[in-house]
Amino acid sequence: MMDQIRVEQPWILYADCEVNYNGRATSNLERGNLLIIHKSDGTLLIQGGTLCTPRNYQPPQAIMHKIGNKLISKRKNETICIFIYEIIYYKELSDWSIKKIDIHKTEKDLRDYIVNNIEEILGFKPIELFTEFNTPVGSVDVLAIDRHNTYHIIEVKRGKISIVGCTQLERYSNYFIDIMKNVRDYLIAPEISTNALNYVKEMKQTYLEIDHVSDS
């Protein structure tokens, strides 16, 4: 029954099976019909009949073995064991596209817009301007220094700001305060949660609402 399965090939398999995983966590998936996807880079996906997220998976570089009625995928300290009761459908996929997707309107796009319009957004012309400025506590999205040597620290979010974004900014801010810099803190995003807005006010951060940039 298992003869047709070639563990070194990309394929899809629809099978009555049961899956066990052991690694960072441990899991069991009860017997049933599941869609198993095997890619040429070692990726393994086990998809159930609902939800986006695979029931089980292995990221790239996993190695698959076939032992009797079992498919075993190993990767570092993570192992998936699929016990096959019945193969319903097996198909090898040829010439599977490996092209990457091209995504726009990301955080980087918004950051680029901010950098290109920094003067009107902040209301002054910085004497120095950095993006992805590295500190020991993470990298600052945009850092603008004015002629009074005040550090304007900008955290950018493409979507709604939650309280986590505020503390991220706070952490960068504290770093610059520790090294004796004067700072001003900004959050720039199209939206903010109510709790985050309270936090912003309390921490004297400045929230600027800027919507997604249209495609250029």
Place this chain on the structure above:
Amino acid sequence: MMDQIRVEQPWILYADCEVNYNGRATSNLERGNLLIIHKSDGTLLIQGGTLCTPRNYQPPQAIMHKIGNKLISKRKNETICIFIYEIIYYKELSDWSIKKIDIHKTEKDLRDYIVNNIEEILGFKPIELFTEFNTPVGSVDVLAIDRHNTYHIIEVKRGKISIVGCTQLERYSNYFIDIMKNVRDYLIAPEISTNALNYVKEMKQTYLEIDHVSDS
């Protein structure tokens, strides 16, 4: 050519196609052979020949339409349009298992272990003990109050603690300080990053190394 595709059914489709997405972001995926998965809950996955993550997707509750050579999936303000050049394989999947997976050794398991062994971990017997204690700035994993009315705030991580975990704890800590409580801050995890460990020391947080609990 498109006659066989039934948009209300769960199926897999291997096709030469090109995909455009518009919603929170915008994306284009160049023409090539791609695996398209359609589930009964509306989930749509477009898988390329590498990586775990789908090239494009729609979470549950998306609605699919067929217009000429195009498959269009809509969900709130998000639309995926698949232009089909050629159908290579099409297969409807029957009796697709919707069973959920059962995962162990999660953060909750570690938290339960901590609660059950709180006395030996903290070195005292709390007069009050909470899990998932809600505050306006998030919910505290474990909160133990001692007889001197000091609040022992515990942040639990199943994996390695990064600096983000430290600021999460700090946020809870500041909340209790603001409402005039005496606090002690703990991070419990099997591992911690070096930057996070520096932060822990600076913020006078206590890091306790506790490994995953074995299966019970």
Place this chain on the structure above:
DNA sequence: GTATTAATCTCGCTT
């Protein structure tokens, strides 16, 4: 390798 962050994050839970 380690460390950090974005993500069309997804998903579940709680208010």
Place this chain on the structure above:
DNA sequence: AAGCGAGGTTAATAC
């Protein structure tokens, strides 16, 4: 519906 956090997060990027 909104907000928040875990996740076997994955994937990309910087060091």
